[in-house]
Amino acid sequence: MTVKTQFPYDKEYVTTFSEKNNEPSWMKSLRLRAFDLAHDLNMPEPDKTNIRRWNFTNFELGAEGSTISSLQELPEQLTDFVDQENVPANIQIQQNGTISFSALSEDLKEKGVIFTDIFTAMQEHSDIVEKYFMTDGVSIDEHRLTALHAAYLNGGVFVYVPKGVKVEEPIQAIFWQEDNTSALFNHVLIVAEKDSELTFVENYVSHNTEEETVSNVVAEVFAHDDAKVSYGSVDNFAAGTTSYINRRGVADERATIDWALGQMNDGNTVSENVTHLVGQFSVTNARSVTAGRGKQSQNFTSVTHHHGKDSDGQILQRGVLRDKTTSIFNAIGKIEHGATRANAEQESRVLMLSGDARGDANPILLIDEDDVTAGHAASVGRVDEFQMYYLQSRGITKDEAERLIILGFLEPVVNELPIASIQKQLRTLIERKIY
Amino acid sequence: MSETTLEIKDLHVEIEDNEILKGVNLTIKSGEFHAVMGPNGTGKSTLASAVMGHPSFEITQGSITLNGEDVLEMEVDERARAGLFLAMQYPSEISGVTTSDFLRSSINARREEEDGIPLMQFIKTMDGALDELEIDQNMAQRYLNEGFSGGEKKRNEILQLKMLQPEIAILDEIDSGLDIDALRVVSDSINGVREETGLGCLIITHYQRLLNYITPDFVHVMMQGRIVKSGGPELAKQLEAEGYEWIKEELGIEDETVGQKA
Numbered sequence: 294m295t296v297k298t299q300f301p302y303d304k305e306y307v308t309t310f311s312e313k314n315n316e317p318s319w320m321k322s323l324r325l326r327a328f329d330l331a332h333d334l335n336m337p338e339p340d341k342t343n344i345r346r347w348n349f350t351n352f353e354l355g356a357e358g359s360t361i362s363s364l365q366e367l368p369e370q371l372t373d374f375v376d377q378e379n380v381p382a383n384i385q386i387q388q389n390g391t392i393s394f395s396a397l398s399e400d401l402k403e404k405g406v407i408f409t410d411i412f413t414a415m416q417e418h419s420d421i422v423e424k425y426f427m428t429d430g431v432s433i434d435e436h437r438l439t440a441l442h443a444a445y446l447n448g449g450v451f452v453y454v455p456k457g458v459k460v461e462e463p464i465q466a467i468f469w470q471e472d473n474t475s476a477l478f479n480h481v482l483i484v485a486e487k488d489s490e491l492t493f494v495e496n497y498v499s500h501n502t503e504e505e506t507v508s509n510v511v512a513e514v515f516a517h518d519d520a521k522v523s524y525g526s527v528d529n530f531a532a533g534t535t536s537y538i539n540r541r542g543v544a545d546e547r548a549t550i551d552w553a554l555g556q557m558n559d560g561n562t563v564s565e566n567v568t569h570l571v572g573q574f575s576v577t578n579a580r581s582v583t584a585g586r587g588k589q590s591q592n593f594t595s596v597t598h599h600h601g602k603d604s605d606g607q608i609l610q611r612g613v614l615r616d617k618t619t620s621i622f623n624a625i626g627k628i629e630h631g632a633t634r635a636n637a638e639q640e641s642r643v644l645m646l647s648g649d650a651r652g653d654a655n656p657i658l659l660i661d662e663d664d665v666t667a668g669h670a671a672s673v674g675r676v677d678e679f680q681m682y683y684l685q686s687r688g689i690t691k692d693e694a695e696r697l698i699i700l701g702f703l704e705p706v707v708n709e710l711p712i713a714s715i716q717k718q719l720r721t722l723i724e725r726k727i728y
Numbered sequence: 729m730s731e732t733t734l735e736i737k738d739l740h741v742e743i744e745d746n747e748i749l750k751g752v753n754l755t756i757k758s759g760e761f762h763a764v765m766g767p768n769g770t771g772k773s774t775l776a777s778a779v780m781g782h783p784s785f786e787i788t789q790g791s792i793t794l795n796g797e798d799v800l801e802m803e804v805d806e807r808a809r810a811g812l813f814l815a816m817q818y819p820s821e822i823s824g825v826t827t828s829d830f831l832r833s834s835i836n837a838r839r840e841e842e843d844g845i846p847l848m849q850f851i852k853t854m855d856g857a858l859d860e861l862e863i864d865q866n867m868a869q870r871y872l873n874e875g876f877s878g879g880e881k882k883r884n885e886i887l888q889l890k891m892l893q894p895e896i897a898i899l900d901e902i903d904s905g906l907d908i909d910a911l912r913v914v915s916d917s918i919n920g921v922r923e924e925t926g927l928g929c930l931i932i933t934h935y936q937r938l939l940n941y942i943t944p945d946f947v948h949v950m951m952q953g954r955i956v957k958s959g960g961p962e963l964a965k966q967l968e969a970e971g972y973e974w975i976k977e978e979l980g981i982e983d984e985t986v987g988q989k990a
């Protein structure tokens with residue numbers, strides 16, 4: 294017998310919210326279906342992390358945002374996240390799920406690129422959104438959190454790149470959860486048509502060190518034949534936020550999806566990053582980095598799921614753990630029968646900065662095909678004392694030597710973030726978390 | 729440059745309960761170049777490591793002072809800032825840290841926090857040193873020692889010596905892995921520093937070849953964890969010609985390594 298779980302906002306709320314946003318009827322019915330499913334479905338069970346006692350139900354909804362008329366008025370909390378030297382041409386800032394600022398270059402508009410908030414997208418591009426939104430990527434019935442995601446969806450963006458269009462300037466989205474108790478159910482939907490190119494960068498920011506709330510983030514990326522999507526992220530939810538983050542990609546023939554994820558949340562986090570390599574010669578480089586501090590518990594799962602022949606999936610995970618933090622890194626290469634000549638490699642490395650921290654790196658290969666190549670490497674270790682000796686022997690202090698070694702250890706991921714200013718910002722966040 | 733003296737007295741060093749150095753005495757002053765030679769496994773690198781403060785070694789007896797200050801009381805980085813430098817036989821590889829960033833941090837470690845070396849000045853100095861040592865400019869942007877060839881690592885050690893300008897340097901087999909041309913380039917650079925700054929130096933080597941370029945004032949022979957013989961530059965030439973047998977015979981040593989008690 295299952296006890297009926299109570300969620301803080303009822304079906305009535307979901308209906309009203311959908312109507313207020315003038316959503317198409319398919320979306321409203323999807324939400325309601327998801328809401329019912331949420332009661333029946335189980336919570337996800339991330340491998341080796343018990344999330345049963347994490348807060349996923351204590352949150353509020355409904356905070357409003359305010360608008361700014363130019364990036365000069367950028368609130369102080371966000372200045373780090375916007376390149377001051379090369380002012381981004383394509384950027385959207387959302388505050389508590391509503392648009393605060395939005396810009397897209399004329400050139401991209403003319404070429405048919407779409408970059409809007411998810412609600413506008415549902416109204417103005419209902420057909421495309423309906424086709425991709427929680428259908429072939431993430432589905433609402435995977436577990437309770439994907440169902441709740443659809444039911445309570447309250448923020449996000451849609452990016453569409455037409456066939457053959459190469460977006461040279463990155464597109465950036467900043468999701469600012471400025472209200473300390475409001476939850477964010479954020480959805481990023483990216484569709485890159487054949488032979489198109491896109492660099493996308495997102496930032497999540499909140500400040501609720503004490504107040505508890507929830508973030509439930511889903512990103513779906515579709516790269517059609519020969520498309521290239523480079524996806525960078527810096528997640529920076531504050532300690533009070535419990536996060537569920539699910540970024541998923543589907544790559545068709547010869548398509549590439551590269552991920553560079555800076556996972557710098559301060560609260561408990563379950564983060565999964567799955568790429569379905571559907572087409573022949575599809576490629577993904579799934580890189581992620583984290584720095585854990587305090588008592589936070591985190592679970593990171595990266596998966597390259599090979600369906601297509603000659604598909605290539607590379608996972609690189611790096612983590613630095615301080616204080617009493619616990620982090621599990623699961624790196625999974627899954628090769629389906631028929632995906633001949635697929636290549637799946639996983640590397641997970643964890644650096645422990647404290648005797649009380651716990652880290653676990655699990656590379657896993659699940660192979661259903663004979664003609665493949667695969668490899669994995671994992672390590673959990675401490676700062677190398679001989680490296681420390683070498684740096685210190687040049688006069689560098691112990692603290693500075695350690696800082697250099699840690700940043701160097703994370704560099705293979707940080708260096709892959711697509712925008713220089715975001716790299717810089719991530720380095721700053723790492724240093725802030727480590728010291 | 730002021731007169732600097734590194735004084736090593738009756739130094740005994742252990743690793744994992746094995747005594748490796750068994751009473752080393754050696755004094756190096758500004759401007760003096762000492763060569764230390766000796767068969768494999770006799771304690772030469774251990775001496776260098778003990779002076780710099782390598783974490784694996786334990787000093788059980790004796791003293792090391794720099795201008796009278798107790799070096800053994802200092803952390804590794806304090807020793808470096810006090811003026812000591814060690815070009816290591818096997819330098820560490822440090823992934824993700826560029827040679828250039830590392831050099832800059834090393835230089836800034838010697839300056840007040842608010843008085844870091846200006847970027848342009850740093851680049852100019854570094855480029856000059858790279859040119860002098862005939863090191864490809866790209867190396868500055870590569871990760872420190874990662875994937876460097878044996879010879880590149882050695883040149884990189886001397887690059888650091890040149891940029892950090894220590895008072896007393898120990899060069900541990902700086903000639904190993906260098907081709908003949910590189911040996912000359914590196915030697916010229918060391919001689920340059922010697923002239924410009926009055927560097928005091930301890931050169932560990934197996935070969936007279938290096939000492940043809942860098943003339944030592946003193947030559948010492950190590951066996952069984954001690955300096956068993958000292959002399960002038962002619963001693964090195966004799967070793968090159970005759971090997972170590974005659975010294976062993978002269979001193980009645982059968983096994984010159986540190987394993988055997990004398």
Ligand SMILES: Nc1ncnc2c1ncn2[C@@H]1O[C@H](COP(=O)(O)OP(=O)(O)OP(=O)(O)O)[C@@H](O)[C@H]1O
Binds near residue numbers: 985
């Ligand atoms: N980390 C260590 N663990 C165990 N033994 C060590 C260690 N380092 C040095 N030793 C031992 O100490 C002895 C002296 O070594 P050292 O490296 O000082 O010799 P060396 O004179 O520099 O030799 P080489 O000419 O081959 O470089 C050797 O027997 C060596 O095996």
Ligand SMILES: [Mg+2]
Binds near residue numbers: 772773817900
């Ligand atoms: Mg040696």
